[in-house]
Amino acid sequence: MRLIGRDRELTELTDLLHACARGDGGGVAMIGGAMGCGKTELLTAVKGAARDGGFTVLDAVGSWPERLSPGSVLQQLLRSAGAPGPAAALLDRLRGTCDDVAAGAGDTPLTLDPDTTDVLHGLCAEVLRSAQDAPVLLCVDDVQFTDYLTLHWLFHLIRQLRGARVVLALTECPLSRPAHPQLHAELLRQPRYRSVSLGPLSLTDTTALLAQHRGAPPDPVFAERCHRVSGGNPLLVRALLEDSRQASDPGTVVVGDTYGDTLLSCLHRGRPALLRLARALAALDGDIHAPALLARLTGLEPGTVVRGTRELAAAGFLDGIRLRHPVAAQAVLEGLSAPERATLHRHAALMCYEEGVAATRTARHLRNCDDDGSLTWAVPVLRDAAERHLNGNRVAEAHSCLEAALRLGSDDGERVGLRALLASTAWMLNPSISTPHLGELAIALSDGRLPARHTLMLAKYLLWHGRFDEAVGAVAQLDDTDELSDPGYAAEVRATWKLLSVTYPVVQPPPPLGSTAAGDPRLLGVTALSKVLARGPDDAAVADAESALRAMRLGKHTQEWLMCAVAALSFADRPEAAARWCDHWLEEARARKVPLWAAEFASLRAGIALRQGDLSHARMLSEAALAQVPADSWGVCIGGPLANLVQAATAAGDFGAAAEYVAQPVPEGMYSSRFGLYYLHARGCYHLETGRPYAALDDFSRCGELMTEWGLDQPTLVPWRSSAARAHLALSDLRSARELAHQQLALAGERPSRARGISLRVCAAVAEEGRRGRLLEEAVEILRACGDRFQLAGALGELSDEYGACGQAARGLAALKESERLRRECGVGRPAPVVHGTAGVAEPDGAAFALLSWAERRVVALAAHGRTNREIAGALTVTVSTVEQHLTKAFRKLGIRTRKELPRTYFLGAAAR
Template structure:
């Protein structure tokens, strides 16, 4: 094996072999930290010696055998190539072993005469063998050599000047030579080499990687390898092995091989090193002084200092930390759960006494059991750490701290507060996680042990999960609390009631209280309430903007910021709503709060739908359900699910829309505002897929709820125009016209999205000559509102009107713009009205009402692919009669071929 970076050292050792061949013995001690190549260098030397005709004898010292008399000596002289008389002498030496069994590492202790005589004879055997063939005698890890073998080595060293023997030792000292007498004897030898191996430089790491890979590594890969390994050659090779299994050759994988290799290095050394490494892994840089480290590891401070130096020299440490979490995990895995808990408990106590930051101290408390002696300072410290983590956007860590605080106890009042905080933190991660805490908090509420702020929180969580009866009791209790006299709490109660009234109106009727313009939470809730009750309102929009500027995203502002953005969206300020929502979504992602990111993604998806951006709306809605799974959304699942259904329907992807509709939803959803979105989107799906009666049921139910709840405004959902389209699909033009005109009146006279949609539907209920003015006004409104999908549909209708009026230039211009907008929006067919009733043929619905019953029956069957002869057979008429009916119907509908007939208008024919 070619040694990378050790060519000079190997050359020096080979020179000893040459000197030995000339008749003079020599010695070397190769020192250095763990994993730095001592054993490999020794192996290379043995290969060189064997190639030059040397007799090679070798042994390895080990910590468990360091007090076993003669263990290294027997390894050296028991091999098949050892001098023939050595085995008999070793057998004689065994009888002296019992006397040496109690020996220590002190080489000054005298040996008995018989043992000394045997050692001398063994030396003579080696020297006599060297007269026939030169001898290389190697001991790896000489620091673990037993004292009897060391005595023999000292005897041999005194004979090296006149013997063809090379003694090669490797040593991994801590901070001083392990055996001073051995080193003193070696220093007196004329042919002695002392070599010290260190860690690799960045260039050395690159060279080692290139040697093992056969090609020069990526510079970033080499740099990362050097950073993680500290330049330790053994660990560099382990990283290379781990990374071979990775998909990206430029990415360093720190895996099991790295951890196992590091652990094997520590196990090969003194047990104190492993104990120190475990202490450092547990502390992870929290303590930097030897004395507390000694207390935690159970070692003397001096031993800790030496151990840290040894670990540093091996490249394993970065300051007082192991270089990588995998290294820390590897050294701690050998501890039992009880041992690890005890280690972290003691570490927590040391950190607390040393004034370490609460978040760092809490990390140890989170990892220790609580069935031992209580720590009176633990709960307050964990609570402080949780608050600091929340301020630092580390919600998962805060959640873990609060869980630990509950385990450590506290009085009853403190536990209620902790559980409320834990429920709140769980909520931000995933609302389902908070569910187990709600029951206990509800009991505390009934007993009067829950604070006002926590009662507000509990009410919102209960409503989310559809537990309306409990939520009603929580809301009612807020009026009876003395704490409501506090201005801040009173403002929060007022704002919360307003928010709940427009979100769950079946539980809490809209209060329509006097607005508090000095408080941004109340301002945002009231802005949304006014828009839903009165339609787009300049003052409400201004209040929403002002509230957004006054608040920053945080635990106590997130829902109010959503209120303000929703008010802008329903108030036809789509561009402004989109900008604010984009900013808040990015901030929620940066703060790593899954629920916030999911809710803002869903809200932004709704805005994108109103802008006609189907692709983005769908992606955002899917992101929302990825951040928080569908079964954790509670009754609010109607929001993201409605966005997915509507976006798929508008994009003509009915297969995906059907899958979304098939997803189960909680019954409580239809008692919330989110149920309205779902009903309307599902109605659009039914309408587009040829089920106008089912669609009409959904639209009608949506409208009834909106009327009952007091926010029957088309700016929220244009249910009347959608129901009108369902009536048109059923050829009930009169009912369709009545609903369309009613919605147009509600939309008001100003420019708005709702008015543009209403005008489109009104146009579809008029005779061809009466549509043009309505559609031109619809285009103006929709262009102003920013809904490109609705604008594309209105332009398409208008273009067909221009075509019918023989105004080709204008028709061409608007139809080209319509086609371009459709493509930009991501729809796969001509743009429909929301929940369009007949893709590509909006102007023909009124014509269906002009067909006679016989004509309608013939057209229905023809639209579903029946031939004239089949139609005649089904209707029991002649083929000639069928042809006559079709001719008249084609003229009334303005079509020339069967392919132009709208199949979705005739669901009754599909069953024939």
């Protein structure tokens, strides 16, 4: 395989071999260069060329551990294949003459005794004698680690090379200066001395190396990335190729274990000082670069630090004063024990503090160190760093800083405040992380040690976890604080009370808390939601909500109120505006990398998508919310995303998925929150659609009782009466169904709204035949205007049946086509075929269900549950003949012949569509 980027160097060295073979005298070559840059590979190519030219090749490798072992390299050279036979006896004799040589290792060459010198001369003579028969190539890799006994032998040999047929090839990786100055001095005296220095590969050569190994030219972006991460070091380029071999995308550069292990192997082959320096640079990550400070941190001489840094840079390991990739830093630090790493970071933190390095950089070391009593200055630095991280949208880093501050702090009063800040930051990552802190904060509150500014926060967290009594008691204590005299703080307290009361209606708002800041956007937003929930859609509330949204920016003190304002728009029948604002804040939350914010806005946006009839989008957003924050971390608010998933899956006909969502455990406290209303209604719809009308009626009734008790009985929030009416209809209780339908229509009012459109559909379902068409036409008009495509599709389907029954076939067909198109756009899928649980009869293919009209589904739903034709006619207020016609058409579409083959689990509740 051809060497890439080394053609000139290889030619120069093979010329030296050819001259020797011709009898022009011996020569010597020194191949220098940084670690991993191909010195050994070039030496291997030279050895191959020498063997091809008839040379006897003797080789050895120096190593740091054996540098003090006398004659270790010499033993390798002259015991290798092809070495002169008498050399073995001389080496055995040498072993007995140099037991004390190791003690003299140092920068000054040893003075040898006469016997040892005689043996070394004899070994030189044997090599020269052997060269008379065939030229000899002696190779020593990593000569900088050669023991001094071998070094003396090399001196003897070099001085006799002029007339010999011997070539000496050495490789060296010095720390920017010769490891053995006397050896270099001897080499410079030779007329046939060649010095070759290898550096990193260029981008062009890196591309050629990649093509050689892959068998095809690489993608330019892949080549550039490899060159940048490897620094042009050919050994690291090959490591990247190995790491990237299993990547699914062949254009992706994977920086993995092979890369880290290869770099670490290079460092271990060098001097320990180089590894120590690399570890310090990895830990510092650019915080400090002055040689004197690096020397202090590593315990090395400043000159060694300078030379070592140059060597690491020459090898391509450094980008400036940092290791090129985090994998490299991780690899070099993994060799340290936990106490060693903590000590390194503690010393680094102290130096950063003394040198005035930025708080965020100093805190990075404090987060990873232990405390030996010298870090009394650490807590203020960590708090400052946490604040800066929060301002820079780095919540995880802020949380880590506050954890370290709490660990290193010793003052009890200070620790309470730190714990409150830590709980607040942990909350934004995952509410479950903050749970361990709530108990201690509650104790501090009861003892009077918790500052008032943290009490509101504690109350919200306690409510989230369903600890309602403790939360109410916490906020009630604010009545006695002097801070309420501040209008701004009083406004925050009032806004928090309103936020809690609309989210957790079991919390009753307190009497007026003194003067408040007029026009506070948080108050505007939450008051707008409170008005809509209590009185229904309101133009003034919409104006206040939009004003609040324009006035606030996303932050830890505004996020919940922004959600209230968006929810107010949604419940006030402004779905387009609500969606636009929610998309904006969702994008902001994701950009700021705050998981809880992103999850809550995603769940809110899913609810808006449901009100627009976009079932697929609602499911996707709800799944994203639960991916950001796991279900067990949502506390009582799990009802929000879970209700969206149940409702969307049920409406789409995906009952299997809906069943899985319903099976998830929920906290009992959820039913004391507004989110419990959503969940009860969604679960009731699921029960109704899957043949359990009594269970559905229980959920709808409980939902209604809570809404009435809390003063939130508005159909714009949850249309529970419409759903309960359909459950009664499925049970043939037409009187109760009519009563509930008319009640909801009255509550929805005369104003065109989504709630009125839904109410009109149910009123049409329970009305006499002559009135249904007019009610459905008004429902279609209203639902088209309010933007709920799913409800509109259902109303059009029902209107199509009504037109058909009245002999208006053309109008019925047009309505049916539009209904089916809207259903497809909403994401309504075909229900999967199931097997009847008792008879074991396979039910009709789910594709057939989509062919049934709405009227046919209502009739079949009741027939599937044993109703006679006369009972069905009475329940639906139609003639027996109409029932018989619907059943005949339905049986034909489903491919069945008897009522026993009807699938109960699918049809019951179909009228709810």
